Amino acid sequence: MKFFIDTANLEQIKEAQAMGILDGVTTNPSLMAKEGISGDENVLNHYKAICEIVDGDVSAEVIATDYEGMIKEGEMLAALHPQIVVKVPITENGIKAIKYLSGKNIRTNCTLIFSTGQALLAAKAGATYVSPFIGRLDDNSTDGIKLIEQIVDFFNYYGYETQVLAASIRNTMHIIRCLEVGADVATCPLSAIKGLLNHPLTDIGLAQFLADHKRVNNK
Numbered sequence: 001m002k003f004f005i006d007t008a009n010l011e012q013i014k015e016a017q018a019m020g021i022l023d024g025v026t027t028n029p030s031l032m033a034k035e036g037i038s039g040d041e042n043v044l045n046h047y048k049a050i051c052e053i054v055d056g057d058v059s060a061e062v063i064a065t066d067y068e069g070m071i072k073e074g075e076m077l078a079a080l081h082p083q084i085v086v087k088v089p090i091t092e093n094g095i096k097a098i099k100y101l102s103g104k105n106i107r108t109n110c111t112l113i114f115s116t117g118q119a120l121l122a123a124k125a126g127a128t129y130v131s132p133f134i135g136r137l138d139d140n141s142t143d144g145i146k147l148i149e150q151i152v153d154f155f156n157y158y159g160y161e162t163q164v165l166a167a168s169i170r171n172t173m174h175i176i177r178c179l180e181v182g183a184d185v186a187t188c189p190l191s192a193i194k195g196l197l198n199h200p201l202t203d204i205g206l207a208q209f210l211a212d213h214k215r216v217n218n219k
Contacts, residue, residue: 001179004056004187006167008035008046012190013053019193024056026109026131026167026187028087029063044080051081059109059129061087062097070097078106085109085128090118095125102126109165119151123162129185134178135168144168149181156182172196 002023005016008031016022027050032038037046047060058081062073070093074086078101086101087109088094098108102125109129110122114137119130132151134144151164163184169175172195178186 001183002056002185003193004059004165004185005190005193006031006169006187007189008032008037008050010046010049010053013050016190016193017053021193022054022056023185024058024083024187025050025054026059026087026165028061028111044077047077047080047084051083054083056083057085057107058083059085059087059111061111062089065089065091065093067093067096070094071100074101074106074108075104087111087131088127090122095121098122098125098127102128111167113151114147116147116150116154119162119164120154123155123160127162129163129165131165131167131187133168134166134174135170137168138170145174145177145181148178148183152182152184172198 003021004024004026005013005022006026008027013025032043037043050058060077062070064070064073070088077084077086085107088097089112090110098110101108107128109131110127111131113119113130113132122130132147137144148166155162165185165187166178166183167187169186169188169192172192175186175188175192
């Protein structure tokens with residue numbers, strides 16, 4: 001399973017890249033706003049800065065909701081850097097835009113997926129990725145991991161090449177459960193990724209190793 005980091009914070013992206021486990025980055029307008037990035041030129045330059053840090057795919061989201069606007073923004077974003085994947089919402093215009101962009105060999109990430117039907121339409125339109133939002137489903141008393149499992153199963157059964165990118169991940173257990181059901185990608189906060197490092201037995205074992213080393217070598 002690939003690890004993407006879900007942020008627009010350059011320092012966090014650099015930290016994840018330095019760990020040697022980062023496969024890509026996802027962003028959205030809310031994450032850009034969180035970093036205080038505004039204005040079209042600043043946003044585009046920020047995308048390019050992210051691409052200079054990482055080696056993998058960088059999802060950059062369109063703002064337009066009309067078909068023509070999505071196409072215009074999508075082509076502009078794709079021209080920024082070869083690593084850019086155009087992020088498009090699952091709407092009627094979004095599906096039409098994905099079909100057009102995929103026909104131009106522009107990779108896409110269909111976002112705000114909350115059902116298998118939405119994922120099916122995105123895959124049929126040629127989306128490179130679909131992004132089911134598991135955390136938001138969990139917040140609304142729906143099993144987000146079950147949705148990931150269903151999408152993975154029917155993509156495999158029908159031979160769709162679209163990758164399942166689990167989004168809205170809130171914690172380390174979400175990552176483990178996405179791994180269990182076969183998600184292709186998990187996009188996570190840095191804290192969730194680093195949480196995979198933690199186990200109390202590791203801490204106890206390391207402390208014992210160091211104590212034994214000190215005891216033997218300080219005689």
